Amino acid sequence: MFVDSHCHLDFPDLAEREDAILAAMAEHRVGHALCVCVKVEDFPRVLALAERHAHLWASVGVHPDNAGVEEPDLARLLALADHARVVAIGETGLDYYWQKDAPEWQRERFRTHIRAARKCGKPLIIHTRSAADDTLRLMREEAAGEAGGVMHCFTESREVAEAALDLGFYISFSGIVTFKNATELKAVAQYVPLDRLLIETDAPYLAPVPHRGRTNEPAWVVHVAEEIARLRNEPLERIEIATTENFFRLFRHAQAH
Numbered sequence: 001m002f003v004d005s006h007c008h009l010d011f012p013d014l015a016e017r018e019d020a021i022l023a024a025m026a027e028h029r030v031g032h033a034l035c036v037c038v039k040v041e042d043f044p045r046v047l048a049l050a051e052r053h054a055h056l057w058a059s060v061g062v063h064p065d066n067a068g069v070e071e072p073d074l075a076r077l078l079a080l081a082d083h084a085r086v087v088a089i090g091e092t093g094l095d096y097y098w099q100k101d102a103p104e105w106q107r108e109r110f111r112t113h114i115r116a117a118r119k120c121g122k123p124l125i126i127h128t129r130s131a132a133d134d135t136l137r138l139m140r141e142e143a144a145g146e147a148g149g150v151m152h153c154f155t156e157s158r159e160v161a162e163a164a165l166d167l168g169f170y171i172s173f174s175g176i177v178t179f180k181n182a183t184e185l186k187a188v189a190q191y192v193p194l195d196r197l198l199i200e201t202d203a204p205y206l207a208p209v210p211h212r213g214r215t216n217e218p219a220w221v222v223h224v225a226e227e228i229a230r231l232r233n234e235p236l237e238r239i240e241i242a243t244t245e246n247f248f249r250l251f252r253h254a255q256a257h
């Protein structure tokens, strides 16, 4: 069984094809998927997916790209996270690519999410883009290692991976690792210890080769696993078993069944 550790099944492109997407998952032996929240306004739809389907799980959080949306304080985040189907806090983090002025509200929001994760004992899903130094700095300042979590859709250097691993975090690879020009990232995928590796689609974005450019979906996480197996010169089954075990070890509020 494979697990897609990060997707957005509540987004309109995917939500309208829910039955077909779940059927494709079953066909490709993708047994579970974590539906990741990007703003509080969307949380009811994310949670509803996890309540309808025993093999879908939910997170709660506000993505660093989202300006002008509800800004939950610590108490509000904790209240939303207090649900058996919610297994993680995020996605959260810093993104200076889309917010080039590197606003303070992003860092405040990130700090609040780290505090919530520590308080409720659910791990963090961290998004970082063009902001690796500040992301790691805030993780250290707020003791994010106490909550643990994953650096999702990892695209940073080996040094950043090393720093995140030192903080006890997992590293998750998306379809980007299958792209021909992702030379540096492929090397990182060879380096991360097998017991810290996760796979994801980030669907509907970033469809892996051979579906590149199309609307991504959880079934295609298998192609991410195939590429990692190829890069590491290991049997696919080994990557399948390890990434699934890692998922349920990290997101310990989710149960395999």
Ligand SMILES: [Zn+2]
Pocket: 091, 127, 152, 153
């Ligand atoms: Zn992200």
Ligand SMILES: [Zn+2]
Pocket: 006, 007, 008, 036, 091, 202
């Ligand atoms: Zn995402």
